[in-house]
Amino acid sequence: MGTALVPAGQHQAFRRTWRRLVQTARLCCGVPDYDNYVRHMQEKHPEREVMDYKTFFRERQEARFGGGKGFRCC
Amino acid sequence: MKGFSKAGWAVLSLIGACCLGVVALRRGEHINALWIVAATVSLYLVAFRYYGLFIANKVLGVDPTRATPAVINNDGLDYVPTNKHVLFGHHFAAIAGAGPLVGPVLAAQMGYLPGTLWLIAGVVLAGAVQDFMILFISSRRNGRSLGDLVREEMGQVPGTIALFGVFMIMIIILAVLAMIVVKALEGSPWGMFTVIATMPIAILMGLYMRYVRPGKIGEISIVGLVLLLAAIWYGGKVAADPVLGPMFTFTGTQITWMLIGYGFVAAVLPVWLLLAPRDYLSTFLKIGTIVGLAIGILIVMPELKMPALTQFTDGTGPVWKGSMFPFLFITIACGAVSGFHALISSGTTPKLLANEGHAAYIGYGGMLMESFVAIMAMVAASIIEPGIYFAMNSPAAAIGTDVVSAAAHITNEWGFAISPEQLTATAAEIGEHSILSRAGGAPTLAVGIAQILHAVLPGDGMMAFWYHFAILFEALFILTAVDAGTRSGRFMLQDLLGNFVPALRRTDSWVASFIATGGCVALWGYFLYQGVTDPLGGINMLWPLFGIANQMLAGVALLLCTVVLFKAKKEKYAWVPVIPAIWLLICTTAAGFIKIFSDEPTVGFLAQAHKYRDAIAAGNLLPPSKDFDQMQQVMVNNYINAGLTALFLFVVFAVLVYSVKTIAAARRSPVRTDHETPYVALKPHEVDL
Numbered sequence: 001m002g003t004a005l006v007p008a009g010q011h012q013a014f015r016r017t018w019r020r021l022v023q024t025a026r027l028c029c030g031v032p033d034y035d036n037y038v039r040h041m042q043e044k045h046p047e048r049e050v051m052d053y054k055t056f057f058r059e060r061q062e063a064r065f066g067g068g069k070g071f072r073c074c
Numbered sequence: 075m076k077g078f079s080k081a082g083w084a085v086l087s088l089i090g091a092c093c094l095g096v097v098a099l100r101r102g103e104h105i106n107a108l109w110i111v112a113a114t115v116s117l118y119l120v121a122f123r124y125y126g127l128f129i130a131n132k133v134l135g136v137d138p139t140r141a142t143p144a145v146i147n148n149d150g151l152d153y154v155p156t157n158k159h160v161l162f163g164h165h166f167a168a169i170a171g172a173g174p175l176v177g178p179v180l181a182a183q184m185g186y187l188p189g190t191l192w193l194i195a196g197v198v199l200a201g202a203v204q205d206f207m208i209l210f211i212s213s214r215r216n217g218r219s220l221g222d223l224v225r226e227e228m229g230q231v232p233g234t235i236a237l238f239g240v241f242m243i244m245i246i247i248l249a250v251l252a253m254i255v256v257k258a259l260e261g262s263p264w265g266m267f268t269v270i271a272t273m274p275i276a277i278l279m280g281l282y283m284r285y286v287r288p289g290k291i292g293e294i295s296i297v298g299l300v301l302l303l304a305a306i307w308y309g310g311k312v313a314a315d316p317v318l319g320p321m322f323t324f325t326g327t328q329i330t331w332m333l334i335g336y337g338f339v340a341a342v343l344p345v346w347l348l349l350a351p352r353d354y355l356s357t358f359l360k361i362g363t364i365v366g367l368a369i370g371i372l373i374v375m376p377e378l379k380m381p382a383l384t385q386f387t388d389g390t391g392p393v394w395k396g397s398m399f400p401f402l403f404i405t406i407a408c409g410a411v412s413g414f415h416a417l418i419s420s421g422t423t424p425k426l427l428a429n430e431g432h433a434a435y436i437g438y439g440g441m442l443m444e445s446f447v448a449i450m451a452m453v454a455a456s457i458i459e460p461g462i463y464f465a466m467n468s469p470a471a472a473i474g475t476d477v478v479s480a481a482a483h484i485t486n487e488w489g490f491a492i493s494p495e496q497l498t499a500t501a502a503e504i505g506e507h508s509i510l511s512r513a514g515g516a517p518t519l520a521v522g523i524a525q526i527l528h529a530v531l532p533g534d535g536m537m538a539f540w541y542h543f544a545i546l547f548e549a550l551f552i553l554t555a556v557d558a559g560t561r562s563g564r565f566m567l568q569d570l571l572g573n574f575v576p577a578l579r580r581t582d583s584w585v586a587s588f589i590a591t592g593g594c595v596a597l598w599g600y601f602l603y604q605g606v607t608d609p610l611g612g613i614n615m616l617w618p619l620f621g622i623a624n625q626m627l628a629g630v631a632l633l634l635c636t637v638v639l640f641k642a643k644k645e646k647y648a649w650v651p652v653i654p655a656i657w658l659l660i661c662t663t664a665a666g667f668i669k670i671f672s673d674e675p676t677v678g679f680l681a682q683a684h685k686y687r688d689a690i691a692a693g694n695l696l697p698p699s700k701d702f703d704q705m706q707q708v709m710v711n712n713y714i715n716a717g718l719t720a721l722f723l724f725v726v727f728a729v730l731v732y733s734v735k736t737i738a739a740a741r742r743s744p745v746r747t748d749h750e751t752p753y754v755a756l757k758p759h760e761v762d763l
Contacts, residue, residue, distance in 0.1 A: 022292070024163035027156065027426075028361070029291055029354045037150030044148075057289030058346070063152065065345035065353075065558060 030064030031057060083123060090116035094194075097382075098187060104377040107453045110186070111371060114194060114449050118442040121198040126438035129203065133639070133647040134210050138431035138761070141754040143217040143424060153217070155428035155760070158435055164426065165440045167357055168418045169205070170364065172251055172552055173408030173624070174444055176515030178452035179522075180617060181405045182463065183391040185383040186456040188402050190449065196403070196410025197445035200654030204628055205415045206437030207635040207651060212420035213427050214750045220420045220631065224729070226749050227637055232732035236630055239725035240417070241566045242718070243623040245594075247414075248559045249601035250620045251552045252337075253613070256329045256606050257514030258545050263322035264313035264505050265542055266329075269549045270322075271305035272352060279351035291354055298355050306542050310505055310535075326606045333556070334599040341560040341591050349557050356551040363523070363547045367450050370526040380456035380463065385488070392468035393513060394614045395676040396668065400661040404621035409448020411654065413627025415441065429761070454522025461485065461492025462500055462509065466518050469611035470511045471698060480510050505538030513613045520544035556598075563594035604711040609698050610676060619715060622665050626726045629658040633733040641740040641748035659726065666723045670716045679719065683712035 023033050034053055041050045051059060093113035096105060130136040147153040156164070181189035212218055218226065221240065225233025259265045275298050282294045312318045324332070340348055389397035394405060403410070419437060427433060455463065464484050465473065473480040477494040485491050501509045504521060512518070524540035531540075565581065568590040572579030578586045605612035632655035639648045672678030675685040686709040689696050699705045740747055 020157060020160055023157070024160045025358070026291060027160055027164040028167040028357045029350075030422075031289070031291065032151065032154045032156070032426075036154065040148060040150035054288035057283075060151065061346050061350050065349055065561065 031060045083120060086116045087120045090120060097190065101382060104379060107371055107376050107378055107457065110190060110378075110449060110453060114190075114446060117194055117198070118446065121202075122434075122439055122442060125198060126202065126206065126434045129206060129438070129650060130434040133644065133650050134207065135644075136210065136430045136433060137753075138429055139756055140430055141756045141760070142213055142427045142430060143751075144427050145756065145760055146754055147216075147425075152422075153425045156426040158428065158432040161423065161426050161428070161432065162436050162440060163361075165418065165423045165436050166443050167361060168422065169412070169415050169440060169444055170360060170447055171408070171555065172254060172516075172548060173412060173414075174448035175451045175519055175548065176254060176617075177405055177407045177409055177621075178448050179455040179515040179518050180393055180467075180613065181402055182380055182452060182455040183384065183393040183467065184387045184398060184402060185381050186378055186452055187382040188387065188398060189406055189452055192403060192406050193410050193445055193448050193452065196406070197441060200628070200632070200658065201409075201411035201415070201445065202438040202441035203650060203654060204411060204413075204631050204635070205419050205441040206434060208416045208631055209419040209424055209427070209437035210430070210433050211635065211638050213424040213430065213433060216751050217424040218420060220416050220634070223420060224630070224634055227634065227641065228729075228732045228736050232729050235725055235728045237566075238570070239623075239627065239630070239722070241563065241570065242721065242725075243413075243620075243627055244559055244563055244566070245597045246601060246616070246620050246623050246718075248337075248556055248563070248598035249605060250616045252330075252333050252556055252598065252602045253605045253616060254514040254516045255549050255552050255556075256326050256333065256602070257512055257612070258516040258520070258549065259324070259329050260326040260512075261323060261508065262313075262506055262545075263319045264309040264538075265545045265549070266322045266324060267309040267312045267318075268302075268305045268542055268546050269553070271309070272302065272355075272546070272550060272553070273348065275301045275305065276348050276352035276355065279355070280347045283351060284346050294351075295354055295358055298351070299358070302355070302359075302546065303543075306539060306546060309542060310538060313505060327603075330599075330603050330606045333602065334595055336553075337556055337560045337599070338591060338595045340557040341564060341595070342587065345561075349554065349561075352550065353554045353558070356547075356554050359547050360551055363544070364447055364450070367454070367523060367526060368446075370523075370530050371450060371453060374526050374529040376453070376457040376526065376529070378453070378456040379458065380460050384460075389677075392464060392472045394617060395610075395674070396618070396665075400665040400668070401618065403661045404618055404625060404665045406448070407621045407624050409445050409451070411625065411628045411658065412444075413624050413629070413631055415444075416627065416631035429756070451519055451522075454519055454526065456522075457525060458518065458522055459492065459496070460490040462497070462521070463518060464488060464490055465492065465497055466509050466512045466521070468511060469513065469609075469614070471609055471611075473510065475510065477508075477510065503537045504541035505535075506541075511611065513611045515613075516545060516548045519548070560591065560594050560598070563598075564590045567594050604707070604714075607704070607707070608711070609696070609708065614676070615711075615715065618665065618669055619718065622662050622669070622719065623722055625658050626662045626722050629655055629662060629726055630729045632658065633729055637733050637736050637740070638748055640737045641746065642750075643740075643746050645741070659730065662726060663723060666719050669719050679712045679716035683709045683716070686712070 034056055037056060038050055041048060090113055093109050096109045097113055144153045144155040148155060178189050211223060215223060221233055221237040224236045259269060279294045279298045283289060312322055387398050389395065461484050465480050473483045477497040481492050481494040481497055497509060501507060504524060520541050523544040524537055527540040528537045564587065568579055568581060568586060578589065580586050601616065605616040608615050632651045635651035636648055636655060639645060668677060669679055671680060673681050675682040686705050690702055690705050696705060
């Protein structure tokens with residue numbers, strides 16, 4: 001005990017859960033995971049320009065509510 | 075191990091059955107809310123494990139090796155393979171709204187038992203089946219929307235009819251939601267102040283996320299939430315203030331006009347300024363309150379004071395009129411089965427589904443969760459003294475306008491003992507001038523929520539804080555729905571009108587958007603206004619229309635599922651969607667015909683219209699109408715509602731006829747005729763997500 005380091009695995013589990021929660025909260029607002037988007041673009045479309053987070057966020061906001069798509073359930 | 079898990083499930087089923095037995099059979103003494111909670115949780119788990127997975131494996135033939143649209147079209151934006159728990163949260167947040175909260179509160183006038191039983195049976199056999207099957211069908215068709223699916227599988231005409239039906243239903247939903255807000259804020263300076271305060275708070279958040287730290291939702295939402303709580307606290311001061319208090323006190327008609335004006339302005343503002351930030355706030359608040367309520371019920375373990383069955387099962391209830399069949403099923407609506415979920419299940423969710431194997435958990439499981447929210451609403455409405463429940467939900471025409479007459483009527487005529495002092499004390503406790511005739515569900519639910527939260531976190535005067543917190547929580551997401559609904563209604567209307575005047579279809583034209591937005595607001599504004607000014611309290615008029623429309627859409631969705639099963643040559647499992655479809659068709663048709671043709675003026679639209687027509691002809695002024703113009707208006711409203719109900723019936727029958735035709739054609743064909751996208755195998759590294 002005393003000064004021994006907590007095994008990294010314990011933090012890992014906590015951080016993974018936290019990141020999933022943040023991901024859920026953002027997706028509920030119509031914003032999918034940005035890191036995942038960047039990874040996808042780098043892997044599949046390296047020739048295309050990757051949006052920065054600000055542009056990505058605005059694009060998603062417009063996509064969720066613009067064009068008559070934002071209907072919410074009763 | 076396998077034998078053990080089987081035994082475990084058997085035990086769980088037994089627990090569920092026993093708890094339900096207690097809920098259903100114990101009479102004459104108060105039962106604890108935990109019996110209902112335990113019964114529903116265990117029955118829902120068992121239903122998911124057996125019926126949900128039966129539908130997945132046998133009926134639909136879920137294939138975990140098949141690539142979903144999210145994988146095939148992955149673009150990191152619209153189509154994203156998503157972790158199943160994350161997607162569950164997203165799907166649940168998208169389907170949960172005011173409907174499952176309000177329906178059970180209104181249904182509680184018959185006692186908690188009928189509503190609870192229908193919530194459980196309805197979700198297991200109808201609601202969750204619909205959500206899950208539509209999600210699967212849409213996922214196998216590249217994430218197409220309900221309207222497109224009907225068009226593709228049944229033809230152009232039923233597709234257009236279904237879309238038109240969706241538009242009309244949306245108008246009714248917006249009107250009924252807006253009316254819930256009006257009824258909650260009428261004569262309540264505290265509530266009014268906090269709701270108005272949400273606008274500058276949301277705009278502040280919007281500006282921050284746009285310009286200061288773009289896209290940082292989390293930090294500013296916390297700031298927004300703190301400001302919101304501060305606004306609730308300050309609202310109490312405003313209400314007590316001799317100058318500010320009257321400034322924020324409005325009548326129902328005034329709030330109606332403010333909402334109509336608001337709907338128009340909000341729908342043309344840029345989305346990032348008001349709509350989006352308030353949507354974030356309302357989503358977090360909604361999930362937070364639901365979780366808080368669940369924890370609260372577990373901690374407080376309240377007793378249900380409402381009897382299991384009241385005398386109003388005979389159809390003479392003050393909140394809404396009509397017999398248990400079909401009106402209980404129409405009233406409960408969303409928590410048991412909601413047609414609108416078909417739009418979500420064929421909207422964003424299938425585009426995010428990483429694997430077909432997750433569809434049962436998200437579609438079937440998500441709806442079970444929504445039904446559980448409805449169960450909590452039923453609990454919240456039933457832990458209130460029945461006398462207070464009826465004082466809050468009965469129209470002035472039934473109980474009068476002062477506490478003495480209300481208490482006397484409720485105690486002597488209906489047998490729920492309540493004193494005028496209790497009514498006054500309750501109003502004072504929640505920081506309102508009066509609790510009489512606040513139909514609409516939201517205030518009653520807010521009293522129930524406040525009692526639970528107050529028991530968990532007591533404090534002097536905190537009851538009023540929690541009451542207004544609950545009111546704000548509902549008003550917030552209802553205003554978001556009104557705003558977002560007006561926007562999408564505007565585009566739908568532009569599309570519909572564009573068939574006749576092509577120039578109106580241009581979404582970049584100011585004139586066209588002005589006309590379409592105005593038209594959309596005028597439509598729901600009309601129904602809102604007639605609801606607010608209705609002598610019988612409005613809910614009696616609008617909620618059945620909403621329920622019929624919503625359940626009818628569910629019927630359409632289940633008919634689509636049936637058609638798809640027949641076309642896929644899986645007719646031996648067609649009973650799975652057919653049974654709930656037939657039940658919903660029977661309910662909606664019966665309710666529709668009764669609402670149009672019943673001789674009872676409080677139930678039938680035509681009878682009510684004729685009563686007013688005859689009274690006008692005879693020169694009798696019917697209170698609470700103040701002059702003949704108002705009576706004329708009530709008459710016209712009832713004719714319009716009768717016409718609208720007939721229109722809904724036409725939509726559902728048209729889809730039924732086309733379904734039968736399509737099924738007959740599918741049976742004649744020796745091969746599958748459905749329109750599934752071709753099979754694409756998942757690559758090994760894509761399987762595990």
